[in-house]
Amino acid sequence: MKKIAIFASGSGSNAENIIRHFASNNQISVDSVFCNVADAYVLTRAQKYHIPTFVFDKKELIDPDRLLKQLQERQIDFIVLAGFLWLMPPHITNAYTRRIINIHPALLPNYGGKGMYGMKVHEAVIAAGEKESGITIHYIDEHYDKGTVIFQARCDISQADDPESLAQKIHALEYEYFPKVIEETINKF
Ligand code: GAR
Numbered sequence: 785m786k787k788i789a790i791f792a793s794g795s796g797s798n799a800e801n802i803i804r805h806f807a808s809n810n811q812i813s814v815d816s817v818f819c820n821v822a823d824a825y826v827l828t829r830a831q832k833y834h835i836p837t838f839v840f841d842k843k844e845l846i847d848p849d850r851l852l853k854q855l856q857e858r859q860i861d862f863i864v865l866a867g868f869l870w871l872m873p874p875h876i877t878n879a880y881t882r883r884i885i886n887i888h889p890a891l892l893p894n895y896g897g898k899g900m901y902g903m904k905v906h907e908a909v910i911a912a913g914e915k916e917s918g919i920t921i922h923y924i925d926e927h928y929d930k931g932t933v934i935f936q937a938r939c940d941i942s943q944a945d946d947p948e949s950l951a952q953k954i955h956a957l958e959y960e961y962f963p964k965v966i967e968e969t970i971n972k973f
Contacts, residue, residue, distance in 0.1 A: 877924060917950060918939055
């Protein structure tokens with residue numbers, strides 16, 4: 785059994801969708817959810833499915849003897865970032881080369897980098913008058929939004945779209961593709 789740890793910082797609708805996707809898979813399982821925000825809704829979502837949750841702070845993340853150790857003790861094979869907003873430190877990216885998968889709500893390399901997350905991305909895309917946006921699923925390295933792209937999907941932006949309606953279109957793409965792409969990526973490893 786390959787074990788996934790999901791890292792998330794917010795609502796966790798993608799995390800929940802991934803948990804549901806793998807609930808019936810007997811080769812890949814979601815082992816746990818790691819969260820850096822004590823009252824994030826993702827924790828409630830994970831608990832609903834009896835998935836263990838862990839809240840951590842920056843010290844634990846950057847100390848090689850703490851969070852990484854915990855992941856290794858739990859025998860985590862893959863890390864999935866589903867709306868996780870901190871940069872992964874090098875000791876974790878090195879220990880999990882090509883085994884950390886992130887989703888970004890735009891077509892990287894555009895609209896990525898530090899501070900570009902969630903609604904901020906959609907606001908920037910709409911403000912720039914883009915005619916399309918999409919999702920990027922990519923490996924994580926020690927830089928924001930720079931790892932090798934695994935998959936992209938696109939959606940049109942109409943005159944009537946605003947950041948909220950674009951967010952809905954992007955979430956629909958995320959729910960459709962992210963679990964499948966995670967599964968394919970793990971199976972290919
Ligand atoms: C998702 O749209 C994800 O792509 C984005 O945060 C949202 C989390 O939603 N991630 C980033 O912006 C990373 N830079 P969720 O908590 O409902 O899954």
